[in-house]
Amino acid sequence: MILNEETIRLILGLKIRSSRADKGISLTELAQQTGVSVSYLNEIEKGKKHPKPSKIALIADALDVPYDQLVSLEIDKKLLAVARLLSSEVMKELPLEHFGIDTSTLVDVFATAPAKFGAFVNTLIEIARSRDISVEQFYFDALRSYQEMRENYFGDLEQLASGFIEDKNIDCSSDNLLKQLEKILLTDYSIVVKYTLQQHESFKQLRSLYDFNNKELLINADLSIEQKAFVLAKEIGFQLLNIENRSYTSAWVKAESFDAVLNNFRTSYFAGALLVSCDQLIEDMEGFFAQRKWSAERLNAIMRQYMATPEVFMYRLTSILPKFFGLNQLFFLKFDLDKSETEVHLSKELHLSGLHNPHASFMNEHYCNRWISIWLLNDLENAPEEQWISGIQRSSYVDSTNEYLLFSVARRSQNQKSTVSIGLLINATLAQKVKFLNDETIPRRLVNITCERCRLSDCEVRGAEPKIYLQQQQQEQLMIAIQEYLTK
Template sequence: MKLQEDVIRLIFGLKVKQLRTDKGISLTDLATATGISVSYLNEIEKGKKHPKPSKTAIIADALGVSYDYLVSLKLNKRLQPVGELLQSNILSELPLEHFGLDMSRVLDLFATAPAKLSAFVNTLLEISRAFDLRVEQFYFSALRSYQELHDNYFDDIELEAERFLEQYQLEEETTPTFEELATILQNQFNITIATNTFDAHPELATLRSVLIPGATPQLQLNPTLTPHQKAFALAREIGFQYLQLRERPYTSTWVKVGSFEEVLNNFKASYFAGALLLNQDRLVEDIQQFFAQDKWRPELLLQLMEKYNTSPETLLHRLTSLLPKFFGIKQLFFLRFQHQQATDSYYLTKELHLSGLHNPHASFLNEHYCRRWISITLLEQAEQDEHLANILVGLQRSSYINSDNEYLVLALAQPAENRHGTVSIGLLINENLKNKVRFLNDPAILNRLVNETCERCPAPDCLERAAPPLILEKQLWQEKLTETINGLIKGR
C-alpha cells in the first residue's frame, strides 16, 4: 500500500469526521442521510476506506460542502500541521517496522484525536526549529533506540558472519587478514582496491574510504589508514555486498544522510565487519579470562587489540554487543570523544546507552563536559606527550554527584595528527558486575566523583572546572523563589 494512498484516505476521513462533529451529526444520523452503513462510515473516518465518487458526492451533500472541497487535500488551520506532516516524506522515512509498529496504527492515532495530535505535532516542530534539530539527528537517534531495543546484539548478522567464514574457508580461530579480505572482495564481488583518488583530491582527507560504483567498482582507501583500519574498511564493504544492502552510503564518514534505511544498512554492514573480525566465541573466552584477573591489568587489553589486529573503537564497540548477551551486563554506555588541539572544546561524536542509562549524554547546548571523566583525562594526557605513539589505557570508578549511580569506565586513547580521540565503555556497578569482574575493587583503580557538565555541577572545590555552574545556580534560585512564594501563600 503506497503512502500517498494512505494520506488521501486519512485526510478524507479527517475531513468527514471534523465536519460531522462540528455540525453535531452522529454516525447514525449520517448513515440515515446517506444510505451508507455506520460501520463503513466508521472505516472512512479512520482512513481505512475511501468511497467511490458517487458515494463521496452523497456524503458531501449530507455535510453541506462541495464535492471538490471534500476530495481536496486541504485542511483547515486547526488540522494544518497534521496535514503538512502527512503530506511530507517524514512518515515514509519513519522506521516503524523496526519498532514493532505499522502504518495502520499510526493512521488510527491520527484519526482518533486529530486536533490534539495536531497541537502535539506542532509543538514538536517548534522544538525542532528552536534547537536546530536536523533530520539526520533523528535518524541516528532512531538507530540508537533500535540498538538499545535489541541490547545491541543481532543474531541474524552474527550467523551471516559465521556463514561467510565457512563459505570462504576462513579459520574462526584467526582474524581474517587484509590480504584475505581483499582477495574475496575482488574475486567474489568484482571490487578493486586503490588509493589514487585520495592523492588527487585532498578534500577527501577526512574520509577513510570511498566506494566508486560502476561496471568495475573501486573501493578507494585513504593511504594514511592503519592496517586494522584498512581491514575494517574491507570487512565493512564485504558486509554491504554479502548482506545485499542496496540503499547505502558510499563514504565511510557521513557527508549527507539520505534516509533512515541508509543509516540502518550502514550499521548492519559495520556490525557485520565487527562480527567478522572479532569472532564472538573467541572474544567471549578472552573477556572471561580478562574479568577473572585478581588485579587490574591494562596490558591485557593491548594484547587483545594486537591479537585481533583491531582498533580501540572496534574492540570496545564489539563489547557493547557481547557483554549484554553473554555476561548479562546490559546497563552500559559507549562514548567516543574527539578534541581539536589548542582548543578547550571536547566533542562527543558517538554514543550508545543500553537499558536507559543516559548519563553522561551528548550536550547540544554548548556546555562543558566534566573534566573528571577518564575519557577527557586520557585526552589531556595524550596531548601532553607530543611523542606519544602507543595507545593509552585508563580505568576509573566514576560516582555521579547526587546520584546512586556508579560506573566502571574503561577508556582507550589513540594519538592522531592534530586531533586526538578516546573511546570508553561504562558499566553500571551492581551485584552482577561485582560477580563478573574480580578486579573491581583493586585499589589501583582510580575513584572519582563526576558530573555531566560543569554548568550543572555542585562541586565547590573542583580544580578541573571549566565553567561556572550557571544552570545549577538558576535551578537553585528557582527552587528558592518557589519555596518563598509557597510560604507566603500558606501564611495568608
C-alpha cells in the same frame, strides 16, 4: 497542501471515523446498517483501504453525511492539522516502519485528540528548529534509538558474519587478512582495491571512497592495518547484503535518508562482527572478568588478538555484554580532541536501558574533567602514535545514587586524540560477573556532567564556573520565597 493517494485514503478514514464518533455509532452498528464488514470498515478508517463509490455512498447514508463531504478534499478545521502533518515533509522523514509503527497507527492516535496531538507534534518541530537540529542529525538520533531498542544486538548480522567466515575459511587474526578480503572483493564482486585515495587532494580527509562506475574501492594508504581491514569488511557487507541505498564514502557527506543511515550501520555492524568474533569475544571477556585484580595489560592483550581498532573492539562489547552477560545497563562514549581545538567533544554515544550520565545534550559546556574519558587524554602525550593506553574508574555522580565501572581506551593519531569508553552500572549482576569490581587499586571519583552544572566547590580540575547551577539555585530560592509568602 499536496495530497497523495495514501494521504487521501487516510483523510477519508479520518472523516468517517470522526463522523461516526460524533453520531455515537459503533463499528458493529455501522457494519449492520451498510452491509460492509467490521474488518473492512476498520481498514477504511485506518486509511489502508479506499472503498468503491457505492460503498462510500452506503456509509454516507448511514452516517447522515453528504457523499460529497466525505470524498471532498476540503477538510474541516478539526482535521486540518492532521492533513497538514500527513502531507508534510516531516512524515516522509520519520522512519516509522523501523520502529514497528505504520502511518495508520499514528493517525489513529492523532484522531483521538487531534488538537492536542497536533500541538505536540508542532512543538517537537519548533524545538528541532530552535536547536538547529538538521534532518541528518534526526536520522542519526533515530538510528541510535533503533539500536537501543534492540540492545544493539542483531542476530541476523552475527550469523551472516560467522557463516561468511566459515564459508570463506577466513582467519581474522592473520596478518594475511587484508589480502584475503581484497581477493574476495575482486573474485566475488569484481571490485578492485587501490590504496591511492590520499593522492587526491580533495579526499585527504576521507578513509575510503567506492567508485561504483569503475568498481574500484579507493582506500587511504595512511590508515592503520586495522582501519583498512574494517573498510574492506564493510564493503563486503554492502555487497553481501546487496545494498544500493548507501553512502559511497567512509564519512558522511550528506545523509539522504534514514534507510541509507540504517544500511551504513548494518554494514558497519557486519564488519565489526567479522573482525571481532562473537564466540571468541565471549570467551575472552569471561576470562577477563574472572580475574580478582584489574589489569590494563590483560585488556590490551585481548584487544591485540583482533584485527580491529580499540573503538571497534569496545563497540562490540555493547552488543555482547547485554546479550550474553546480562549487563544491559551500560553506555558507550567516544571523545575527540583535534590538534586545532582546546575543548573535547563527544562524537559518539549509545545508552542501553535508559539515558545514563554522561551524555551529549549541552551546547558549549565543559565536560567534567574528573571522568577517566577526559583525563586519560592527557596521558597520551607520552604514548607512541597509533598505540593506545587503557584505564578504569569507579564513577559516582553528584546528587545521584548511580555508580558506574568505567573502562576507557585512549589513542593518539596524527591529527587528534580520542578515547572510547564503556560504563557499566554497578549492581548485583555486575558484582557477580566482574570479580575485580572491588579491587582497591581502581580509582574512585565523584563526577558530574558538565562544570557549568556542578555544585562541587572544591574541584581541583574545574574547567568553568558553575553558572548554570547558580542560576538554578537562584530560581529555586525565589520559588521558595514565593511559596512561603503565599502560605503566610
